[in-house]
Amino acid sequence: MARYTGPKTKVSRRYGVLISGSPKALERKAYPPGQHGPKGTRRKQSDYATALAEKQKLRHQYGVLERQFRRYFEIASRRRGVTGEILLQLLETRLDNVVQKMGFSKTLRGARQMVGHGHVTVNGRKTNISSMNLKPGDVVAIKTKDKSQRLAKRGVELTQIATVPDWLLVDKDNLTGSVVRIPSRQEINPIVNEQLVVELYAR
Numbered sequence: 001m002a003r004y005t006g007p008k009t010k011v012s013r014r015y016g017v018l019i020s021g022s023p024k025a026l027e028r029k030a031y032p033p034g035q036h037g038p039k040g041t042r043r044k045q046s047d048y049a050t051a052l053a054e055k056q057k058l059r060h061q062y063g064v065l066e067r068q069f070r071r072y073f074e075i076a077s078r079r080r081g082v083t084g085e086i087l088l089q090l091l092e093t094r095l096d097n098v099v100q101k102m103g104f105s106k107t108l109r110g111a112r113q114m115v116g117h118g119h120v121t122v123n124g125r126k127t128n129i130s131s132m133n134l135k136p137g138d139v140v141a142i143k144t145k146d147k148s149q150r151l152a153k154r155g156v157e158l159t160q161i162a163t164v165p166d167w168l169l170v171d172k173d174n175l176t177g178s179v180v181r182i183p184s185r186q187e188i189n190p191i192v193n194e195q196l197v198v199e200l201y202a203r
Contacts, residue, residue: 051200054192061191062091063108068131073201084194085185092188093179095122096130098140102170102177103159104152114155119148134179142175149175 045053059069076086091097096112099120105111114120115130121141122132134140142152152175164170167187170177 048200048203051196054194054196055200058091058190058192058194058197062094062097063112064091064131070201073197077201084198087197088185088188088190088194089182090133092183093134094130095120095127095132095134095140098134098168098177098179101165102140102168103156103162103164103172104142104175104177105155106158110155114148114151119143119145119151136179136181139176139178141177 055069059066064072072090073083073087076083076090079086096108096115099105099111099114100108104120105114112130116128118126118128119142120127121143122134123139124141126143142148156172156175165183165187167179167181167183168177169180
């Protein structure tokens with residue numbers, strides 16, 4: 001499937017917030033990318049442009065394409081509750097994101113690759129669908145094959161200082177974990193104003 005493969009820090013610089021890439025790189029170049037360099041200024045945006053930027057930031061944060069993102073919004077809008085929060089929950093409980101949050105991979109791209117290459121099981125079944133949404137009680141485990149174990153153990157070493165969210169339960173010694181509950185908005189702590197995204201699609 002198509003995905004963004006360009007410079008990660010450039011995306012963060014475009015929107016003025018760390019989405020992916022190195023925070024140090026963003027600090028060194030805390031201005032938008034482009035030919036004007038440091039002299040370039042962020043022009044005042046219209047309400048539409050602001051809402052569009054919020055949507056793009058959310059898309060890049062979870063690495064989903066426009067069609068996929070719209071599908072998540074349509075699912076969220078059909079469910080009871082606050083549409084924006086449900087949208088965030090759908091994105092946060094994607095399998096690739098959960099694998100990263102559990103510490104089995106340092107990056108979302110790495111987690112997606114692990115799932116895509118069949119190194120991960122859900123409830124004992126092999127899956128290569130990184131967009132699978134998990135629900136409370138689902139158990140995620142790394143396959144017992146040597147290559148799978150090495151990849152995950154390397155991820156655990158690189159994410160030792162990272163805190164596992166309370167809505168996940170992880171056994172890093174056995175490379176398994178489970179979803180305890182669906183995270184709240186406060187636990188997700190989004191980098192965007194999701195209500196602007198909802199208003200954008202409601203236009």
